[in-house]
Amino acid sequence: MKYIFIIAGVLLIALSIAAGLIWVERRLLSVWQDRLGPNRVGPFGLGQVVADTIKLFFKEDWVPPFSDKPVFILAPGILMITILLTFAVVPFGPNFYVFDSNIGVLFFLGNSSLGVYSIVLGGWASNNKYSLIGAMRASAQMLTYEVFMGLSLMGVVMMADSFSFCKIVEAQKGGWFFIPQFIGFIVFFIAGIAETHRLPFDIPEAEGELIAGYHSEYSGMKFGMFFVGEYLGITLISALISTLFFGGWLGPSFLPPVFWFLFKTFFFICVFILLRASLPRPRYDQLMELGWKILLPLSLLNLLITGAILIFLK
Amino acid sequence: MISILRSMWLTFLHVFHKTETVEYPEVKPYLAPRYRGRIVLTRDAEKNERCVACYLCAAACPVDCISLQATEDKEGRRYPEFFRINFSRCIFCGFCEEACPTYAIQLIPDFEMAEYDRQNMVYEKEHLLISGEGKYHGYNFYKNAGVDMGVKRKGEGDNEEKPVDIRELLP
Numbered sequence: 001m002k003y004i005f006i007i008a009g010v011l012l013i014a015l016s017i018a019a020g021l022i023w024v025e026r027r028l029l030s031v032w033q034d035r036l037g038p039n040r041v042g043p044f045g046l047g048q049v050v051a052d053t054i055k056l057f058f059k060e061d062w063v064p065p066f067s068d069k070p071v072f073i074l075a076p077g078i079l080m081i082t083i084l085l086t087f088a089v090v091p092f093g094p095n096f097y098v099f100d101s102n103i104g105v106l107f108f109l110g111n112s113s114l115g116v117y118s119i120v121l122g123g124w125a126s127n128n129k130y131s132l133i134g135a136m137r138a139s140a141q142m143l144t145y146e147v148f149m150g151l152s153l154m155g156v157v158m159m160a161d162s163f164s165f166c167k168i169v170e171a172q173k174g175g176w177f178f179i180p181q182f183i184g185f186i187v188f189f190i191a192g193i194a195e196t197h198r199l200p201f202d203i204p205e206a207e208g209e210l211i212a213g214y215h216s217e218y219s220g221m222k223f224g225m226f227f228v229g230e231y232l233g234i235t236l237i238s239a240l241i242s243t244l245f246f247g248g249w250l251g252p253s254f255l256p257p258v259f260w261f262l263f264k265t266f267f268f269i270c271v272f273i274l275l276r277a278s279l280p281r282p283r284y285d286q287l288m289e290l291g292w293k294i295l296l297p298l299s300l301l302n303l304l305i306t307g308a309i310l311i312f313l314k
Numbered sequence: 315m316i317s318i319l320r321s322m323w324l325t326f327l328h329v330f331h332k333t334e335t336v337e338y339p340e341v342k343p344y345l346a347p348r349y350r351g352r353i354v355l356t357r358d359a360e361k362n363e364r365c366v367a368c369y370l371c372a373a374a375c376p377v378d379c380i381s382l383q384a385t386e387d388k389e390g391r392r393y394p395e396f397f398r399i400n401f402s403r404c405i406f407c408g409f410c411e412e413a414c415p416t417y418a419i420q421l422i423p424d425f426e427m428a429e430y431d432r433q434n435m436v437y438e439k440e441h442l443l444i445s446g447e448g449k450y451h452g453y454n455f456y457k458n459a460g461v462d463m464g465v466k467r468k469g470e471g472d473n474e475e476k477p478v479d480i481r482e483l484l485p
Contacts, residue, residue, distance in 0.1 A: 030333075031328065031329055032325050032326065032328045032329065033328065034328055034331050034332070034333050034334045034335075035333055035334065035335050036333050036335040036337070274322055274325060274326060275322065277325050278321045278322045278324070278325035278326075279318060279321065279322070
């Protein structure tokens, strides 16, 4: 019974944050662009989320006749499933997690790799040149960034001596990992942006070049799933950054641990949105160059040095 | 790297900037007195219609949104039988105002003409006519015109000389 409540709670938090982010992002962007943003529907425009959702539900759910139908319908679901599954291993509080896997980090990496399928299949099934280019870019970008996303986490894993997220959080009681693992943090952050293909690394979507990239042909709730999946991805990456590098639910005890976790997560979500507000999109080859030539050697170096120091201290 | 952080910081500083947005229906923008918006037909100081139905406005209109039909009253004074402006076509260019010889047609600072039914954008003469004189007070076309239309007699207008007796020999 307790598990059902926790699962429901995690789902509720994750999905409501993801939906609320539609409003948060639009309001924050407008603040940084000297505008007001949506403020008409309900108090502070909060009803905008509800209005958008209702609109998405009532839109025609059109499947293009030239598409590969089963794959086309399956693709957005994969994204939601992989990301929601990963939330199962994220510890929201000391006893507030769905399950504490001893391979939590690997579980996350594996799921985020599976998430690539959603985009590749979505772009492929759309049977549309722009979608295919978007999917191609997405697969290359996500595979590239997957490599050192994993490597950048190995420093944390070595320091915590565990793949379990709960153990990693507990290992940070002496000090948050973003100080000893600063390079790892930077690399993971950049890889996280690329993994959720958010601006400035939204090259698979690149509305200026590819209309909407892999989800050009999607409408209605299928588009909504890609949309919510993107916000879920941001929430997940922010949650993992705060878990792995900023002590997760650790914090002064005058507030409950869940609050600290959500506070840190929300802070990184805001950083994600600030990135979108301030940075232009790099060229595709620049992105690949940054990945393979700078970030991969950097994360390998970080791995080596962390390992050396840990062995030296032992 | 530094420049990226710098541009992020500069973007963040916009939190403390004033927003540019004008919350329109609540906050109305200032419209200059000569702002070109909705078209009206004015009357002269005697409350008679200024329009003499010369068709110059309809001819000048680049989108052909004005249509009218001239007619005459008992004294032979011309006026439009109907005067119709299709505001769903009007581009508020003001050419009709420039073309008008009698200052009858004028553009006023009002643009809030949204309608649910497109047909309601077509304004008839009774919608266009206002009771005032618009921008040009005291102007009466027939005081400047040559013809006698009961406003003044021939040769007694504002900028008019007495008619010349063409049979008179004296200079």
